[in-house]
Amino acid sequence: MLDGITLGQYVPTESPIHNLDPRTKIISSVLLIVVLFLVEGFQGYLLIGLGILGIIAAARLPLGFVLKGLRPLRLILLITLLLHLFMTEGREIARLGPLVVTYEGFNKGVLMTLRLGLLVLATSLLTLTTSPIRLTDGLEDLLNPFKRVGLPAHELAMMMTIALRFIPTLFEETEKIMKAQKARGADFESGKLSQRAKNLVPLLVPLFVSAFRRADELAIAMEARCYRGGEGRTKLHTLQMTRADYLAILLLTAGVIVIAVVF
């Protein structure tokens, strides 16, 4: 069903970027996002773009594959470009009937599209090079300090883990129910949109019922294995910051500061 979406799918290869601590990568992504919003100029974006290309190369990811991740967003990118192109006031450089293209609009449109594209690329790099488990571990650790203000860091991470664990299981189940309902004459493929949405009810109801039953059984199984929340819990895989991690963050921070100040 969701085949062909490459945006953010983990690519398990060996590379220095893959081996970095997930916390390093999360912090780096945040830094990249911040600098993308600070910079307002082509030279800055050019440098950031080159930096991202460098990271892609270091992560040994096929460039085509990474760029393909932008495809589901092509419509949004196009609309952003067009809106800015035609809706900005300023010096006229071209006219298309009632639509006026301005110099300022052209500039802003290209910049905004670049910003959005680079934003998506930068964040997808995180999930492309980090397995979901490590990502969850990293998030939990980074959110831990916010526990004091009531943020349920461990619970959030546990929810993510369970969701990841059950997505394939529920997918399989969806297919099974679909086949069973088709065998009983259900039609999921034809008709108007409203009709098709209505036809999904006999699929969704059993799916939800079974998901709740699963949740109930899983909760009991977790309790039977002494689960009592994050308090006093240890981990099989502990996170370890290495020299490479500190170096990566240092380099990136330096780069970000330079770009933000100069441009």
Added chain:
Amino acid sequence: MSRLLEVRDLTHSYLTRTGEEVEALRKVSLEVGAGEFVAIVGHNGSGKSTLAKHLNALLLPSTGVVFVDGLDTSVPENLWEVRQRVGMVFQNPDNQLVATTVEEDVAFGPENLGVPSAEIRKRVDEALAVVEMSEFATRPPHNLSGGQKQRVAIAGVLAMRPKCIVLDEPTAMLDPKGRQEVLRTVQRLNAEESMTVVWITHFMNEAAQADRVLVMQEGRIAIEGSPRQVFSRVEELKELHLDVPQVTELAFLLNKAGLPVSPELLCEEELVSILVDKLAG
């Protein structure tokens, strides 16, 4: 043999949604010795699962007491000690695996117990080796077969270093091959590591492998004894709408027809050799 589990006069009742009180267990008493392999059989609604859930304090007695290794399960301070000592494996293999890889799932129990990372690593590797799933350590569990998933679930329990494993119909959703895998794994644990096993099932040929069989009916223990003793009571079992292993039934019928065949037979080879002897003689 020292006593590991002790259930005395256990009654469990609960209210249904319509406000009726249902007695799922009525004055059940039972003891399980360390290293024993006990099978509990009975119909749906006979109370066998309810009994199982009392053995690691997932349910607490309405009246009566349950002791695990000398610990009273109804004392809140004992809760986690009890659950660590008695591991549970459930019927649905999908709904008891928590993590996205096999090894992370096996680690879940010890992680909850606060075991140090290096020790968890050791326990996970050992547990996976015992159930012969080491090569799948880094795989996601949803691609495994049912029997493999149940073996991972068993490993997850073993990693907590329990004294007893309670398996609540662990083979009900498996194909014959998976059933064999799981039964053999547990039998090996019982024989080689002298792990205490409580095996709940409605497959009589599985129950025949146990040291002792309990037959439950309407919240009570109806028949109790060695598999030979229990299954030789063919007529009583039939009254309870339970099957007996085919061999036992044949032996029983031969015995009833006047042939000198003991009705306490459990394996085909035994019966074959007796019949061959009789025919030759």
